Amino acid sequence: MESQNTNQEKEGVVGRVLALPKVVKEKVLGISRLTKEIAKDDPRKVIHSIKVGLSISMVSLFYYYQPLYENFGLSAMWAVITVVVVFDYTVGATLGQGLNWTVGTFGAAALGFGAHHLASLSGATAEPILIGVFVFMLAAITSFIRFFPKAKARYDYGILIFIVTFSFISVSGFRDNEVLEMVHKRLSTTVIGGSACVMISIFICPVWAGEEFHYSIANKLEILGDYLEAFAHEYFKISKEGEFKDNKGDSTDKSVLEGYKNVLNSKSSDEYLVNFARWEPGHGKFKFRHPWDLYLQIGAISRECAYQMETLNAHLSFDVQGSSKIRCTIQELCLEMSLESSKVLQELGSSIKTMTMSSSSNTHVANAKVVVKSLKSLLQSSSSKEIDLLSLISIMTMTSLLIDIVEFIEKIADLVNDLATITHFHIDDTSKSPKPKSSQSPHYDCAESGNKTNNLQLIILVEESTLAVSESEKSIIV
Amino acid sequence: MESQNTNQEKEGVVGRVLALPKVVKEKVLGISRLTKEIAKDDPRKVIHSIKVGLSISMVSLFYYYQPLYENFGLSAMWAVITVVVVFDYTVGATLGQGLNWTVGTFGAAALGFGAHHLASLSGATAEPILIGVFVFMLAAITSFIRFFPKAKARYDYGILIFIVTFSFISVSGFRDNEVLEMVHKRLSTTVIGGSACVMISIFICPVWAGEEFHYSIANKLEILGDYLEAFAHEYFKISKEGEFKDNKGDSTDKSVLEGYKNVLNSKSSDEYLVNFARWEPGHGKFKFRHPWDLYLQIGAISRECAYQMETLNAHLSFDVQGSSKIRCTIQELCLEMSLESSKVLQELGSSIKTMTMSSSSNTHVANAKVVVKSLKSLLQSSSSKEIDLLSLISIMTMTSLLIDIVEFIEKIADLVNDLATITHFHIDDTSKSPKPKSSQSPHYDCAESGNKTNNLQLIILVEESTLAVSESEKSIIV
Numbered sequence: 016m017e018s019q020n021t022n023q024e025k026e027g028v029v030g031r032v033l034a035l036p037k038v039v040k041e042k043v044l045g046i047s048r049l050t051k052e053i054a055k056d057d058p059r060k061v062i063h064s065i066k067v068g069l070s071i072s073m074v075s076l077f078y079y080y081q082p083l084y085e086n087f088g089l090s091a092m093w094a095v096i097t098v099v100v101v102f103d104y105t106v107g108a109t110l111g112q113g114l115n116w117t118v119g120t121f122g123a124a125a126l127g128f129g130a131h132h133l134a135s136l137s138g139a140t141a142e143p144i145l146i147g148v149f150v151f152m153l154a155a156i157t158s159f160i161r162f163f164p165k166a167k168a169r170y171d172y173g174i175l176i177f178i179v180t181f182s183f184i185s186v187s188g189f190r191d192n193e194v195l196e197m198v199h200k201r202l203s204t205t206v207i208g209g210s211a212c213v214m215i216s217i218f219i220c221p222v223w224a225g226e227e228f229h230y231s232i233a234n235k236l237e238i239l240g241d242y243l244e245a246f247a248h249e250y251f252k253i254s255k256e257g258e259f260k261d262n263k264g265d266s267t268d269k270s271v272l273e274g275y276k277n278v279l280n281s282k283s284s285d286e287y288l289v290n291f292a293r294w295e296p297g298h299g300k301f302k303f304r305h306p307w308d309l310y311l312q313i314g315a316i317s318r319e320c321a322y323q324m325e326t327l328n329a330h331l332s333f334d335v336q337g338s339s340k341i342r343c344t345i346q347e348l349c350l351e352m353s354l355e356s357s358k359v360l361q362e363l364g365s366s367i368k369t370m371t372m373s374s375s376s377n378t379h380v381a382n383a384k385v386v387v388k389s390l391k392s393l394l395q396s397s398s399s400k401e402i403d404l405l406s407l408i409s410i411m412t413m414t415s416l417l418i419d420i421v422e423f424i425e426k427i428a429d430l431v432n433d434l435a436t437i438t439h440f441h442i443d444d445t446s447k448s449p450k451p452k453s454s455q456s457p458h459y460d461c462a463e464s465g466n467k468t469n470n471l472q473l474i475i476l477v478e479e480s481t482l483a484v485s486e487s488e489k490s491i492i493v
Numbered sequence: 494m495e496s497q498n499t500n501q502e503k504e505g506v507v508g509r510v511l512a513l514p515k516v517v518k519e520k521v522l523g524i525s526r527l528t529k530e531i532a533k534d535d536p537r538k539v540i541h542s543i544k545v546g547l548s549i550s551m552v553s554l555f556y557y558y559q560p561l562y563e564n565f566g567l568s569a570m571w572a573v574i575t576v577v578v579v580f581d582y583t584v585g586a587t588l589g590q591g592l593n594w595t596v597g598t599f600g601a602a603a604l605g606f607g608a609h610h611l612a613s614l615s616g617a618t619a620e621p622i623l624i625g626v627f628v629f630m631l632a633a634i635t636s637f638i639r640f641f642p643k644a645k646a647r648y649d650y651g652i653l654i655f656i657v658t659f660s661f662i663s664v665s666g667f668r669d670n671e672v673l674e675m676v677h678k679r680l681s682t683t684v685i686g687g688s689a690c691v692m693i694s695i696f697i698c699p700v701w702a703g704e705e706f707h708y709s710i711a712n713k714l715e716i717l718g719d720y721l722e723a724f725a726h727e728y729f730k731i732s733k734e735g736e737f738k739d740n741k742g743d744s745t746d747k748s749v750l751e752g753y754k755n756v757l758n759s760k761s762s763d764e765y766l767v768n769f770a771r772w773e774p775g776h777g778k779f780k781f782r783h784p785w786d787l788y789l790q791i792g793a794i795s796r797e798c799a800y801q802m803e804t805l806n807a808h809l810s811f812d813v814q815g816s817s818k819i820r821c822t823i824q825e826l827c828l829e830m831s832l833e834s835s836k837v838l839q840e841l842g843s844s845i846k847t848m849t850m851s852s853s854s855n856t857h858v859a860n861a862k863v864v865v866k867s868l869k870s871l872l873q874s875s876s877s878k879e880i881d882l883l884s885l886i887s888i889m890t891m892t893s894l895l896i897d898i899v900e901f902i903e904k905i906a907d908l909v910n911d912l913a914t915i916t917h918f919h920i921d922d923t924s925k926s927p928k929p930k931s932s933q934s935p936h937y938d939c940a941e942s943g944n945k946t947n948n949l950q951l952i953i954l955v956e957e958s959t960l961a962v963s964e965s966e967k968s969i970i971v
Contacts, residue, residue, distance in 0.1 A: 049641060050637070053637075053640050053641070060637065060640050061637065063636065064633040064634070064636040064637040064640075065633050067632055067633060067636040068628075068629040068630065068631075068632040068633030068636065069629065071628055071629070071632040071656065071660055072625045072626075072628040072629040072632065072660075075624070075625070075628045075660045075663075075664045076621060076624070076625050076664075078664055079621055079624060079664050092661055095657060095660050095661065095664075096657050099653055099656050099657050100653065143554060143557055146553070146554070146557065147550045147553070147554050148550075150546075150549055150550040150553045150554075151546040151547065151549070151550040152546065153546075154545055154546040154549040154550065155542040155543050155545060155546030156542070158541065158542040158545040158546065159528070159531075159538065159539065159542040162531050162538050162542075163527060163531070175577055175578065178549065178577050179573060179574050179577050182549055182550075182553045182573050183570055183573065185553075186553045186554075186556055186557050186573075279800070280758065280760045280761070282758045283758070283761045319803070322757070322800045322803045322804060323804055325797070325800045326800060326801055326804045326894065326897070329897055341882070391883055394881065394882040394883035394886060395881050395882070395883040395884075396881065397881065397882050398876075398881050398882060403872065403873050403874065403875060403876050404819070404872040404873070404875050404876060404885075404889070405869055405872035405873040406873075407882075407889070408872060408889050408892065408893050409893065411882070411885070411886050411889040411890060411893075412889060412890045412893040412894070414886065415886050415887065415889075415890040416804065416890070419804070419807055
């Protein structure tokens with residue numbers, strides 16, 4: 016038995032060694048696939064890498080040539096460090112970090128020079144003690160400041176370079192005039208490196224954090240809208256052409272049904288982008304004081320929507336067999352509600368993207384609210400005599416979640432309207448106004464329902480009352 | 494009119510100047526309040542700041558003294574930079590960044606030396622061109638690697654220092670032996686700075702990322718449990734003593750009802766901590782290969798729970814007036830379900846914290862599942878004859894959400910059981926086993942319900958069937 020085990024072990028080791036080239040090959044293939052994906056997904060990332068390479072080699076060669084080297088000496092290396100740390104993907108991040116870096120360096124240089132001077136006045140024995148105390152205090156205080164959430168998010172690099180520069184200058188064992196010269200060199204190299212970054216970042220294929228944030232928020236709304244559309248199609252088994260879909264037929268693309276998951280955890284990326292968007296000067300359609308806070312609010316409510324969708328998703332697997340009359344009518348209205356909501360979100364997303372405002376999203380909001388109203392009145396007038404509550408629980412939950420989503424969408428629409436007013440969105444009158452609801456929504460056919468005519472009558476009844484309310488509502492809203 | 498305007502403007506300016514000391518005072522007071530809060534909330538943050546101050550002043554003074562200075566020259570400054578960048582709050586982060594920093598420096602030094610040697614062989618004209626090409630390529634490639642999400646999360650500092658060191662060494666205009674000496678100095682100062690950080694971080698009041706992660710996951714479960722308890726008390730207006738609560742009475746502490754909001758966006762902090770926990774050696778109750786992935790999974794499902802709670806929270810404002818018989822019974826069972834779930838979460842949280850496993854959480858899970866079963870059978874046997882569907886929709890949604898929460902909690906309990914098996918939790922037999930449900934749950938009194946005796950009979954009926962299932966279930970589970 017033992018020899019068998021040893022044999023197996025040997026085979027295992029040999030097998031692993033033989034498999035090594037394969038594993039390495041797979042790793043390499045995996046990395047190259049990832050590289051291609053990233054490059055294809057956003058070619059600006061490749062351009063960014065080339066920009067960084069360019070600025071670092073520029074600054075390095077500047078250091079390489081002897082005349083310049085003699086002027087700056089080893090301090091010239093600081094230009095390279097500055098470029099490496101400061102140069103970021105977006106203009107806002109580069110500007111923010113550059114400003115941080117410069118302010119941190121200048122402040123620390125001034126303080127460090129003061130500390131050095133004070134310590135050198137106090138005599139040979141007290142000098143190292145005083146310097147030690149200064150460095151200790153400054154380092155401890157600045158490390159503590161890094162725990163403040165706002166300071167960490169905005170000024171982290173500034174604080175880091177502050178500590179480095181301060182201890183560098185206060186500790187240096189030179190005489191005052193030498194220290195001054197060193198400070199001068201240190202500051203000029205920093206300024207050279209920093210301004211090289213900022214110039215290249217702004218003037219060669221700039222990537223603006225504000226623009227990224229703007230499109231990411233618009234994308235979020237479209238993703239949520241697509242989800243609601245896909246949900247309606249999946250849940251009610253209706254194909255895009257509005258026909259009742261066979262259960263065995265191709266189901267909706269699963270990736271659309273999982274898109275909202277990216278929205279769930281988008282808070283940190285929103286905050287990251289807005290932090291840098293605030294540093295950016297006006298560019299293109301965005302002014303310096305663009306109302307980024309409104310975008311943050313839209314982002315927050317779209318996350319609320321995504322939470323509801325996460326809950327909603329649990330009800331996708333619910334089966335529609337054995338529908339009762341009431342359930343069938345509720346489903347019809349839910350389908351309409353989700354399709355209207357989906358249209359609102361998609362249109363708001365595209366109107367943010369293009370910065371044009373069409374009135375049709377408002378009409379869709381009004382439509383969705385009308386459906387909510389008629390749904391509520393339907394529910395109020397019905398009681399489930401023919402069906403048990405357990406088989407109603409899923410559809411009731413779905414209804415309630417969809418109603419909540421409509422409320423959130425109304426809030427989003429209000430915020431986008433505010434945004435349109437403040438930033439003067441172009442008003443688009445040419446867009447075709449939405450058709451009346453009844454013809455527009457794909458008709459949901461309760462195939463399993465026993466009494467078809469009765470069911471249709473009920474739907475028509477509800478539709479009529481709906482349209483009646485719709486007219487009066489529209490006159491208030493428009 | 495104009496002079497009035499000018500007067501007003503003057504007054505405005507004067508007013509602002511007069512208000513300046515007040516504004517500054519308020520700012521200062523705000524900052525000192527925040528400082529006190531952070532220091533009180535986690536005194537280890539103060540200790541960390543002192544540790545950083547200590548190590549930087551140690552390394553600085555090491556540079557200050559002439560004999561050492563003569564050995565290392567300006568390179569000694571790298572020790573300070575290393576400490577500032579590498580020293581982080583947790584041991585894992587410090588170790589990870591230290592390793593990154595060291596590997597990045599060594600790798601870049603070797604490559605840089607090679608590039609320098611190669612370029613110097615190629616003659617005076619080709620040298621700067623070759624060096625420029627090398628630096629450009631390395632810088633562009635490494636900048637692109639920073640877009641890989643995994644590389645960014647784990648090796649960002651390593652990549653940064655790689656570019657800096659590489660261009661520093663390949664560019665330097667010295668002869669080969671001088672470069673070798675410089676590389677030697679650079680590496681020794683880095684190692685000195687890095688090991689100072691790691692030593693101080695591990696041996697003086699260490700803060701372990703793994704421990705932080707462990708407790709943060711346990712805390713999350715407790716927060717969610719507290720929420721469910723508070724939800725039950727708030728929704729069913731029952732005080733902690735199990736009595737029906739007056740609407741005007743003190744409501745549950747609002748902060749508990751909003752605690753779950755911190756769980757919603759905890760994904761990034763979870764991933765941040767687990768990244769560093771993986772670098773840490775065994776410490777205390779945690780071995781080197783502690784199953785951190787299980788914690789990540791528990792964290793993910795607790796976020797799912799939090800999403801449900803966010804949806805649930807919308808139903809808090811629902812009023813309990815005019816309850817019907819069915820609704821009253823459903824509410825009774827929902828109350829039990831949420832209290833049992835809350836107990837499961839609280840116990841799982843505390844059993845992770847203390848790393849002891851008591852069987853009572855399993856019993857509570859079984860109880861919650863029994864309540865779900867009896868709730869489902871109650872719903873199956875009921876239809877709403879006396880009440881319209883609209884007034885049922887909120888309670889039905891709540892029921893459905895609570896049922897979903899029970900499912901998630903079951904998954905969490907399974908994961909915690911796995912964790913307990915793998916990491917050998919201490920088994921606690923002394924804990925009092927939970928009392929039978931009927932006496933334990935605060936009795937929900939449907940004060941407004943018309944027919945009290947009928948209602949009670951129904952509850953007792955359900956309770957009996959519940960207990961019957963409970964016994965058989967327990968025998969399977971235990």
